[in-house]
Amino acid sequence: xKTGLKGLDPRSKLVxxxxxxxxxxxxxxxxxxxxxxxxxxxxxxxxxxxxxxxxRKFRRILWLFVAIAVIQSIFAPSGRVLxxxxxxxxxTAGGLYKGVAxxxxxxxxxxxxTIMATSNSREIVQGLVQWKVPYEIAFMVSVAxxxxxxxxxxxxxxxxxxxxxxxxxxxxxxRQRVKVYSYLIMPVVSGAVIxxxxxxxTMETRAFRAYPKRTSYMVLxxxxxxxxxxITSLITSILTLILYIKC
Amino acid sequence: xxxxxxELDDVSFAYERCAPVIGGLSLKLYKExxxxxxxxxxxxxxxxxxxxxxxxRPQKGCVIICGRDSAGMKLxxxxxxxxxxxxxxxxxxxxxxxxxxxxxxxxxKGCSKEEIDSRxxxxxxxFDLTNLSDxxxxxxxxxxxxxxxxxxxxxxxxxxxxxxxPTTGLDMERRRALSDILLGLKExxxxxxxxxxxxxxxxxxxxxxxxMHGGEIVEDRT
Ligand SMILES: Nc1ncnc2c1ncn2[C@@H]1O[C@H](COP(=O)(O)OP(=O)(O)O)[C@@H](O)[C@H]1O
Ligand SMILES: [Mg+2]
Numbered sequence: 001x002k003t004g005l006k007g008l009d010p011r012s013k014l015v016x017x018x019x020x021x022x023x024x025x026x027x028x029x030x031x032x033x034x035x036x037x038x039x040x041x042x043x044x045x046x047x048x049x050x051x052x053x054x055x056r057k058f059r060r061i062l063w064l065f066v067a068i069a070v071i072q073s074i075f076a077p078s079g080r081v082l083x084x085x086x087x088x089x090x091x092t093a094g095g096l097y098k099g100v101a102x103x104x105x106x107x108x109x110x111x112x113x114t115i116m117a118t119s120n121s122r123e124i125v126q127g128l129v130q131w132k133v134p135y136e137i138a139f140m141v142s143v144a145x146x147x148x149x150x151x152x153x154x155x156x157x158x159x160x161x162x163x164x165x166x167x168x169x170x171x172x173x174x175r176q177r178v179k180v181y182s183y184l185i186m187p188v189v190s191g192a193v194i195x196x197x198x199x200x201x202t203m204e205t206r207a208f209r210a211y212p213k214r215t216s217y218m219v220l221x222x223x224x225x226x227x228x229x230x231i232t233s234l235i236t237s238i239l240t241l242i243l244y245i246k247c
Numbered sequence: 248x249x250x251x252x253x254e255l256d257d258v259s260f261a262y263e264r265c266a267p268v269i270g271g272l273s274l275k276l277y278k279e280x281x282x283x284x285x286x287x288x289x290x291x292x293x294x295x296x297x298x299x300x301x302x303x304r305p306q307k308g309c310v311i312i313c314g315r316d317s318a319g320m321k322l323x324x325x326x327x328x329x330x331x332x333x334x335x336x337x338x339x340x341x342x343x344x345x346x347x348x349x350x351x352x353x354x355x356k357g358c359s360k361e362e363i364d365s366r367x368x369x370x371x372x373x374f375d376l377t378n379l380s381d382x383x384x385x386x387x388x389x390x391x392x393x394x395x396x397x398x399x400x401x402x403x404x405x406x407x408x409x410x411x412x413p414t415t416g417l418d419m420e421r422r423r424a425l426s427d428i429l430l431g432l433k434e435x436x437x438x439x440x441x442x443x444x445x446x447x448x449x450x451x452x453x454x455x456x457x458x459m460h461g462g463e464i465v466e467d468r469t
Contacts, residue, residue, distance in 0.1 A: 166403055167326065167352055169323060
């Protein structure tokens, strides 16, 4: 028997994740966003996700976050100019603030999503079904979750394949770089489309939706800790939002 | 004797959180030889090929390429010397058209326009892909993808080739064409290690046959 947050019902995790990401999306204040991010990290670790392993895996694309912050700040300039280039305001205090907030927000959504990933997809579908979500939709959600790691594998493959053609990624001239990045996305997207088509055909051949009602072998039950988690997270986030809007 | 092109010295490898696949394997591959690697499914042939090209890095032992320890070489550096064909050709196709798939690496390496054009059209002809040159690579059939992947590897003129089951998905005629092309390359002095179950194909080309079982070499015949 799992204890504490590790054994949570997928539905409680879902509520928790929704609360955290709602806070992340609505709040503009960097201080509060940082606090929410800290709470997300703490909860994610407590629920047994492999957060730090994931961060280590994705450290190569962390610079993308910095790029997003800078781009945000270029396109939404306001306030004092910090860096300018030939009359164009490159980095402004207001823009930088927005950029940092954006990065924090994305981090919150991603970190809280790792909480969800600690349930297996079968449990998540079952949780949704018991909440009267139509099975088709629940199934789609589970497929999305199931296929995400495959997508990252695919990107890794393409990166390997490009390098094996004798190309050193860090020596590509800047002008060509965009093109090479587009190569990384292409097979991933078309691979996903092809796979989903095949999956749809397979489901048809196995008579998915042949009967309107399905019986589940697995039945989830909520424990006291589940109710505690749901109620606490709802109350805390609603209070935070109210306080935030009032002040 | 002559220097080996690729040398594996007491190499062991295990996938993350799995039992070891290859344990203490030593092997020398020469540019002057056509080496065939055979063995039952799951005997570690693909894993061995990926270790030789640096896609997988061994936990123990070292891989020496052209006299240099490959641990210090980047994948891009190894790729300039060794051409590798994935067992699943879909994994190494990424450009939006057949022609671009073959030409893009040449463009990045700064070849001239005329040179690229002549090498690409030559390669399209060799692999019978000329009338597919503007096709979308993801829609090709398995055999066409295989030919495209091989063409794209060969156009870079590597010194050594590692091909993982190159004849899978090819019809009899295309197999013959491929073995003709490989024979031509062999005469030009390009070293080759080919993983294959195809007896006819191997018998025609191989100077040396290595048989693997359970991650070990059980037979090495010259
Ligand atoms: N990515 C992987 N993760 C874990 N185990 C793997 C992986 N790839 C292959 N294996 C295992 O390694 C062994 C050797 O596989 P492989 O080298 O592909 O064999 P072969 O190419 O000879 O058929 C098999 O038992 C296979 O299950
Ligand atoms: Mg194999």
